[in-house]
Amino acid sequence: MTVDNQPSPAVELPYPDGDFYGFQDLLSESEQAKLLEVRAWLDEHVRPTAVENWVEASFPRDLVPKIADLDLISPVRRCGYSNVFAGLIHVEFTRADASFATFMGVHDGLFTGSLEVLASEEQKKEWLPDVYAFKKIGAFGLTEPLGGSDVAGGLRTTARREGDTWILNGAKRWIGNATWSDWVVIFAKDESDGQVKAFLVDTTLPGYKAEKIENKISLRTVQNADITLTDVRVPESHRLQNCSSFKDVNKVLKVTRLGVAWQAVGLQQAAFDVARRYAVERQQFGRPLASFQMVQDQLVQMLGNLTASTAMMVRLSELEDKGLAKDEQSALAKAYTTARMRETVALGRSLLGGNGIVADYEMAKIFSDAESIYSYEGTYEINTLVTGRAITGVSAIV
Numbered sequence: 216m217t218v219d220n221q222p223s224p225a226v227e228l229p230y231p232d233g234d235f236y237g238f239q240d241l242l243s244e245s246e247q248a249k250l251l252e253v254r255a256w257l258d259e260h261v262r263p264t265a266v267e268n269w270v271e272a273s274f275p276r277d278l279v280p281k282i283a284d285l286d287l288i289s290p291v292r293r294c295g296y297s298n299v300f301a302g303l304i305h306v307e308f309t310r311a312d313a314s315f316a317t318f319m320g321v322h323d324g325l326f327t328g329s330l331e332v333l334a335s336e337e338q339k340k341e342w343l344p345d346v347y348a349f350k351k352i353g354a355f356g357l358t359e360p361l362g363g364s365d366v367a368g369g370l371r372t373t374a375r376r377e378g379d380t381w382i383l384n385g386a387k388r389w390i391g392n393a394t395w396s397d398w399v400v401i402f403a404k405d406e407s408d409g410q411v412k413a414f415l416v417d418t419t420l421p422g423y424k425a426e427k428i429e430n431k432i433s434l435r436t437v438q439n440a441d442i443t444l445t446d447v448r449v450p451e452s453h454r455l456q457n458c459s460s461f462k463d464v465n466k467v468l469k470v471t472r473l474g475v476a477w478q479a480v481g482l483q484q485a486a487f488d489v490a491r492r493y494a495v496e497r498q499q500f501g502r503p504l505a506s507f508q509m510v511q512d513q514l515v516q517m518l519g520n521l522t523a524s525t526a527m528m529v530r531l532s533e534l535e536d537k538g539l540a541k542d543e544q545s546a547l548a549k550a551y552t553t554a555r556m557r558e559t560v561a562l563g564r565s566l567l568g569g570n571g572i573v574a575d576y577e578m579a580k581i582f583s584d585a586e587s588i589y590s591y592e593g594t595y596e597i598n599t600l601v602t603g604r605a606i607t608g609v610s611a612i613v
């Protein structure tokens with residue numbers, strides 16, 4: 216890498232953390248201290264190699280044991296932090312690197328969340344200690360080649376019970392971490408009752424195959440897999456005992472959708488960080504870009520989007536802390552913040568001119584990564600329609 220893309224220590228900026236309305240002050244003192252610790256850890260370990268890993272489409276597995284030292288997995292259920300804190304941690308991860316944030320979102324939110332919500336107490340006791348310690352890495356296998364937005368009713372992967380063994384057959388697509396994870400939760404339709412069941416599948420089992428999806432233009436560092444399951448035999452003891460229909464899967468997705476909406480805040484923060492510094496440091500016509508009114512307008516539009524998105528997420532997370540957040544509120548948040556994110560990263564990309572399309576300057580990576588966040592965990596359209604159904608009583612989804 217020939218270009219120094221790290222912030223220059225020479226120029227001091229006002230509002231250095233970009234937190235224009237002081238949202239971090241809503242956290243307790245210990246949460247604020249933890250947030251700063253996490254930010255420093257990400258600055259030291261993740262950000263310096265994030266562009267290189269993205270360009271090479273290679274995941275930094277050496278960081279996995281180190282991240283356990285942060286003692287941050289399952290921040291709300293296990294550690295007792297607030298949802299606002301958990302959200303601001305998503306922001307910090309995504310600000311450092313959206314791919315690394317997605318690795319965490321899959322291992323912690325989707326995979327660990329599935330075990331916490333859908334496994335029996337006995338299963339949790341057996342599996343969760345290694346998962347919390349990052350000794351076992353997990354993935355979440357719901358989407359299929361032919362089942363995306365309609366996956367709730369359209370699962371084609373099947374599970375057939377023979378005595379105390381389940382036999383899984385089918386295919387999954389897009390499954391993050393699954394080329395190298397130890398375990399993956401596979402959702403399959405029970406042939407006997409047609410309902411969705413969940414299974415903890417050991418990725419070394421015969422009949423399990425995961426192939427990396429190549430040539431992505433977004434979240435290149437995340438290893439997404441096409442999985443095929445051919446007569447994979449899973450013991451009944453590995454069926455998550457509290458998953459008996461898609462309604463149960465939704466209990467996991469409601470919380471992870473909140474996390475993805477927070478990621479959209481984090482990516483806007485990243486775009487704002489990079490664009491603002493560039494505007495202050497880059498000179499044209501003998502003056503910094505920041506001295507031109509139209510450039511300031513673009514930066515302020517970015518800040519407005521970022522701040523409005525953060526405010527929405529803070530309120531939703533407070534509702535979640537009280538157990539009051541509804542599915543449609545998470546859906547609106549995911550749709551709204553990701554739409555603002557797309558505007559914000561496009562403004563940032565334009566503000567860097569030609570350098571905005573080169574990964575070395577970070578902005579091209581940020582711009583491209585927004586596309587995945589816009590589409591995963593329910594696309595913009597589906598989340599809009601979930602919200603539309605809630606406010607009209609009429610479904611426009613099918």
Ligand SMILES: Cc1cc2nc3c(=O)[nH]c(=O)nc-3n(C[C@H](O)[C@H](O)[C@H](O)COP(=O)(O)OP(=O)(O)OC[C@H]3O[C@@H](n4cnc5c(N)ncnc54)[C@H](O)[C@@H]3O)c2cc1C
Pocket residue numbers: 321355356357358362363364365388389390391433434439587590591592593594595596597600611612613
């Ligand atoms: C980088 C990445 C990582 C992912 N990680 C995982 C993972 O770890 N595990 C996992 O299970 N899945 C994962 N996914 C899958 C993701 O959740 C799906 O891509 C998403 O749900 C959309 O499904 P689809 O891609 O099949 O699009 P489709 O459902 O085929 O949709 C295509 C387009 O049609 C629109 N559309 C569909 N139906 C309607 C409708 N009724 N009304 C209006 N518009 C509609 C959609 O909004 C979209 O614009 C990941 C995806 C990506 C890109």
